[in-house]
Amino acid sequence: MLYFTLASKAYARNLQYRGAHMVHNIASAMFGYMYACIWIGLGKDHVLGDYGTQGMVSYIAFTQSSLWISGFITNGLGIPQAVRTGLISLDLLRPVHLFTHLMAREWGQIAYQFLYKSLPIYLLYVVVFRLQFSGSWLTLIYVGVGLFGAAYLAICMNYLIGVSAMWTTESSWLHWGNHAMINLLAGFFIPLEWLPDWLERFAWLTPYPYLLYVPTRIFLGFGDVSLLWGTLFWCALMTSGCLLATQWLRRKVEVQGG
């Protein structure tokens, strides 16, 4: 119940800024439109693999919309800010685990972003690019599972980035580095099978493909559903990482503000 309250409060807080977020949606939609234009331009001179031009536009539309679920979540789950203000010491005193506490809050944020960012942006692309979905309800369920796992992985990754603020004042660079890796290794702009062989193999050794590429492939009807086992594996591994990191940070807490 506590976790649900934390999530619903985060959701309600975001509702206050719907107007401002709509401007952000325009910026985000512009990015996706631009990337789609690049593929449309390339599609005039080249055959775009199994996808075709329209398929690549659908690919970009889905990854751009999904970024608000597994890419653009709170920087470090707000831990760097808490370290700077000294609030982290209070958070560590609470009778609830830091990881689950921050995770519950972030789920509220993600739920909001799904409803007010991902869906409107995708619907806009459906109208602008005349996109069609030919999958079944079962496909949608698998996509939902893939996105849920992706969101959880994103929470874990951001938690680990946030925790690094205990030891460096430059954790925001890790946040941007993580975004750069999402762009490159999660298949945000280029499907992984088009990466050079060595980079594709490297990408599959990381959790990044499970953030965007796997759900997108399933959504487009190309994906192997068994890839979701990979999502599960990384979720388990990252959870262990987050719990260990929390244990480690509790040993010595130095705050910068207060």
Next chain:
Amino acid sequence: MNAKSWFSLYRLLIRTSIRSRMQYKFNFVLASVLAALIQISEFLMVAIVLYKFGAIQGWSLYEIGYLFAVITLSKTLYRTFADEVHHLEKYLVGGELDQLLTRPLPVLLTLMPQSFRIMLGEVLQGGFLLCWSLGAMMSRGQVNWVSVPLTLLAICTGAVIMFSIGLATATIGFWTTRITELQNITEDAARTAAQYPLSLYPKWLSSLLLIVIPVGLVNYVPALYILRGELGPWVPGVVAVAAGLCLYGSLRFWQFGITKYQSTGS
């Protein structure tokens, strides 16, 4: 206070900013390495498309590397000297601009050296990419040594244009307070678009990127002349004039905007 005194004071403030930043050497190294990594991954996205499909509408890997390098170095130059213009929102939201208004200097001149950024990662990556792409095109006889000073000029005029766009966007904050979302469109999205030849985009979008948010003048238009000999030798001069006009317009807009500033902090 005359221009010479302003300049020496500006240098002093920059030196102070650098010294304060170098107190945390590990953080500086970490930030530089990660910035370089981000830059490389951004270019890899472009390079992989070229690796897979060859030329993009007749633009080779070297030419697109050049487009990428020029816009990266222009942005680096702008953000090195005027990073705080990009971060004006925090001054508006927290009311910190009040402190700057009380100083006996123009606000912009006080704001700019608040955080002098040494963007080593971007300089190394952009510089390497530029040398590599220009070197390859020189060895193939596509360009000659004249392209070097012309490129340096393009980087400088590009920095002025990007500063102007950044300043005009920041000025809107005097009315709206929050500007991050707008910066996403005018600075981030526009710059990302200009990493590719503008001919890839629909007419309305390429016109927008040449006239309304003129990032196309930073790298695409100069590259048409420097690399491909298109348009004519008037290009660098016209781009320099356009950069001057952009700067003049944005400074006037800033001067007008600052009269509308209302403190928001406590």
